Amino acid sequence: MDVGILAYGGYIPQSRLQRSEIAKAHSWFNPGLNGLAKGERAMANWDEDSVTMAVEAARDCLGDTDRDVISAVYLASTSFPFNDRQNAGIVADALNLKSGLQTMDFSSSQRAGSAGLSLALQVAKGNADPVLYTTAEKRETRAASPLEFTSGDGAAAFLVGQGKVIAKLLASHTEAVDFVDHFRGEGETYDYSWEERWVRDEGYLKIVPAAIAAVLEQSGVDPSAITTFCFPVAAKRIAASLAKQMGFPETSVADNLQANCGETGTAHSMVMLAQALQNSKPGDKILVASFGQGSDALLFEVTDEIANLTPRMGITGYLARRYAETNYNKYLAFHDLINLERGIRAETDKKTGLTTLYRNKNMAQRMLGGKCTQCGTAQFPKSNMCVNENCGAVHTQEDYPFADRIARVNSFTADRLTYSPDPPAYYGMVQFEEGGRLMSDFTDISPESEVEVGMAMRMVFRVKDYDNKRGFRRYFWKATPVAAAQKGE
Amino acid sequence: MASGIKDKVAILGMGCSRFGERWNDNAEDLMIEAFIEALEDAGIEKSSIDAAWFGTGIEEEHVGKSAVPLSMALRLPNIPVTRVENYCASGSEAFRGAVYAVASGACDIALALGVEKLKDTGYGGLPQRNRGSVNDMFWANASAPGSFAQLASAYSAKHGVSKEDMKKAMAHISVKSHDNGSRNPKAHLRNQINEEKVMNAPMIAEPLGLFDCCGVSDGSACAIVTTPEIAKALGKKDLITVKAMQLSASNGREAQHNSWDGSHFVTTRAAANRAYKEAGITKPRDQVSLFEVHDCFSITELVTMEDLFISDEGNAVKDIMNGFFDADGEIPCQIDGGLKCFGHPIGASGLRMIYEMYLQMNGRAGDRQRSEEPVFGMTHNLGGFPHQNVCSLTIVGKEGA
Numbered sequence: 001m002d003v004g005i006l007a008y009g010g011y012i013p014q015s016r017l018q019r020s021e022i023a024k025a026h027s028w029f030n031p032g033l034n035g036l037a038k039g040e041r042a043m044a045n046w047d048e049d050s051v052t053m054a055v056e057a058a059r060d061c062l063g064d065t066d067r068d069v070i071s072a073v074y075l076a077s078t079s080f081p082f083n084d085r086q087n088a089g090i091v092a093d094a095l096n097l098k099s100g101l102q103t104m105d106f107s108s109s110q111r112a113g114s115a116g117l118s119l120a121l122q123v124a125k126g127n128a129d130p131v132l133y134t135t136a137e138k139r140e141t142r143a144a145s146p147l148e149f150t151s152g153d154g155a156a157a158f159l160v161g162q163g164k165v166i167a168k169l170l171a172s173h174t175e176a177v178d179f180v181d182h183f184r185g186e187g188e189t190y191d192y193s194w195e196e197r198w199v200r201d202e203g204y205l206k207i208v209p210a211a212i213a214a215v216l217e218q219s220g221v222d223p224s225a226i227t228t229f230c231f232p233v234a235a236k237r238i239a240a241s242l243a244k245q246m247g248f249p250e251t252s253v254a255d256n257l258q259a260n261c262g263e264t265g266t267a268h269s270m271v272m273l274a275q276a277l278q279n280s281k282p283g284d285k286i287l288v289a290s291f292g293q294g295s296d297a298l299l300f301e302v303t304d305e306i307a308n309l310t311p312r313m314g315i316t317g318y319l320a321r322r323y324a325e326t327n328y329n330k331y332l333a334f335h336d337l338i339n340l341e342r343g344i345r346a347e348t349d350k351k352t353g354l355t356t357l358y359r360n361k362n363m364a365q366r367m368l369g370g371k372c373t374q375c376g377t378a379q380f381p382k383s384n385m386c387v388n389e390n391c392g393a394v395h396t397q398e399d400y401p402f403a404d405r406i407a408r409v410n411s412f413t414a415d416r417l418t419y420s421p422d423p424p425a426y427y428g429m430v431q432f433e434e435g436g437r438l439m440s441d442f443t444d445i446s447p448e449s450e451v452e453v454g455m456a457m458r459m460v461f462r463v464k465d466y467d468n469k470r471g472f473r474r475y476f477w478k479a480t481p482v483a484a485a486q487k488g489e
Numbered sequence: 490m491a492s493g494i495k496d497k498v499a500i501l502g503m504g505c506s507r508f509g510e511r512w513n514d515n516a517e518d519l520m521i522e523a524f525i526e527a528l529e530d531a532g533i534e535k536s537s538i539d540a541a542w543f544g545t546g547i548e549e550e551h552v553g554k555s556a557v558p559l560s561m562a563l564r565l566p567n568i569p570v571t572r573v574e575n576y577c578a579s580g581s582e583a584f585r586g587a588v589y590a591v592a593s594g595a596c597d598i599a600l601a602l603g604v605e606k607l608k609d610t611g612y613g614g615l616p617q618r619n620r621g622s623v624n625d626m627f628w629a630n631a632s633a634p635g636s637f638a639q640l641a642s643a644y645s646a647k648h649g650v651s652k653e654d655m656k657k658a659m660a661h662i663s664v665k666s667h668d669n670g671s672r673n674p675k676a677h678l679r680n681q682i683n684e685e686k687v688m689n690a691p692m693i694a695e696p697l698g699l700f701d702c703c704g705v706s707d708g709s710a711c712a713i714v715t716t717p718e719i720a721k722a723l724g725k726k727d728l729i730t731v732k733a734m735q736l737s738a739s740n741g742r743e744a745q746h747n748s749w750d751g752s753h754f755v756t757t758r759a760a761a762n763r764a765y766k767e768a769g770i771t772k773p774r775d776q777v778s779l780f781e782v783h784d785c786f787s788i789t790e791l792v793t794m795e796d797l798f799i800s801d802e803g804n805a806v807k808d809i810m811n812g813f814f815d816a817d818g819e820i821p822c823q824i825d826g827g828l829k830c831f832g833h834p835i836g837a838s839g840l841r842m843i844y845e846m847y848l849q850m851n852g853r854a855g856d857r858q859r860s861e862e863p864v865f866g867m868t869h870n871l872g873g874f875p876h877q878n879v880c881s882l883t884i885v886g887k888e889g890a
Binding site for chain 1: 610611612614617618619622623625626627628629630631632634635636638639640642643645646691692693694695697740741742744745746747748750751752874876
């Protein structure tokens, strides 16, 4: 039985920080940064992290797939919100998956993103039920560092398994080499990096070819047959050099998305793979390789099934959903890179009772409401007494998921008084088309979007509050305008 | 069938502190200021008071929990004292407790006092605070102006009123209340403003600008109530009696059920129907002489005039622009400046509204005295958010009216 990818999904935050603005701020200190001042990088909203981005990519990937068949959820990242609380477990909860499930986090390397997929494929070989594989990155970088320019935030997700695969795994190979081009030690927020020329000559151009050669040999595929070569490194011309060295067609070199997204850390090889799949046709051979204390190489052949996959937003769709952010200070504030005066209103304690959270987890993380079995009224939150004044039945509520339902704005405001990391705070009453409503926070209201009564909104899983005193964060769902592609337009 | 409260209880005396930024006074100082005025007005000894109700909303910013702070501040002689809290309607709740106690015969004379000390937060506006451990997990990050501002978007959409016309009507409300407040020596805000100033003010929560929002104040107000018989025995003439007291609380319909359109208050309409019936008022637009409504925001006053069945639905903008609710209009609304300018010390506000009715009916309202003699005065005290709130209505009037 073939093993491979059953579906793909992607997610890139809509805000794109203009690199020229970063350079404007720092070139007085390091004029060399002007060389990086072109294009834009994806910038996560203040309420996004690797978990929330992975959830969005997974929702895109799953579409209307029956979620009960999923046997495992993996998440790869080097920017997990929690060191001890399984991040993949939060993703699984937000996706409203069953509890009979293997969950696992992969981390500690820029190669974790590809290594996780490689492992997921191996697991799927011996497992009739598919694995949901996700990877996301929101990398912290020092102000005025080259990484600040070249990095971007984003996520990818794949449903991996047997049967009707859209891309069949032909071969995979890993080279493990403790080549330390950069590192992030215990308790450190930022990377410490070594000279790029050394990394290129001794790292990319020596270690990666060994991994690629192994998959070519294993699969018996001729290098000239490679349709798409995904190599995630931001540095210019590295992928082209590798392609030339390996004998791939020039046209096979995939866009590393430096111009419009930035390198999404450990997720980037997978972000590129998701986009390659989105652009592919049956018979294409996609080779994805990564770099980080060695190299993973995976070779896929796209099958006829790709034509049957319903369209995803994918990386292409999310890249198109964008607005240009020209305020670099906002980026600095979102990443705590400046000591912003947030005002006394920001001092409110955001402590979460862990008992309260666990008891209300279905409401807060899964967005399960209730539906009355007597009168059919849907309500959020669920309660033991129906909200319909003409019913009021007791103990008649069945779980009713709201997260994937479309709502319409009933009333709204843009509030400049309440504390928000990104004022004004937009919120309003949203009304679900099949019943139920919620006074909901809005998120991702871009300067270009005009909120109006009656407009369609979808729910997204986001950070509700940061408890900086205790290092905790709580999640909930927020309403955001439905993107054109999501309306099926 | 309950016979209601009409004419069973009379106001014996009332007091109200100066509202505003009372930097150098504790809540206890404000309570004493209001209480002494009420006691002198009532012409009784403190020892005649049988029971007291204490209304305050955000006690963590000043006196802390329980009724003990009132009992200690006023050195009450170990009588029953109860603390009540019902959002911004806490003052009206204190009044309801005292009135019902007298009406029931349990007390001859009862005291209701409300207080709030809000200016110890270090910033303008109401205190930013938690809303309960479960609510904090899913409630929107909403402020009071942001919650009430949404009435405007829903009202505009429902009635096809342009943003510009809404903003102008809201501005008229605020300009009117500043005019009225300028004639009130106890008011927090006594400056007059014009429409241009309102329209160009900084945005607080769209479409509410700074002048669409009421003052957040320190202050206290107080009522002493008894039966009409006792009041007369104490030498009081031309009694002001309670005609109706109604409260309505949201049951989740507005917040969770799609039958509410967001443009009005379900609770106000329910309470208003009951209050008019209790008071025997059949044509409120013709019979009510004065309104003090909960104008926490200009938009609240606008929709409330429809919810109290004074303006027909969709017609409030027209009435407002015609000056119907101005001090010299057909039915003045906020003749004392309202929450907008008299100020809004939460626990005191409901009692402050009744205080103004009491002064107007006694002809003691000074520069702002309504020339046409008021017969019925209605107060409207709201707590919470448009989508989940409590609404308290009180009608007072001349005895026998």
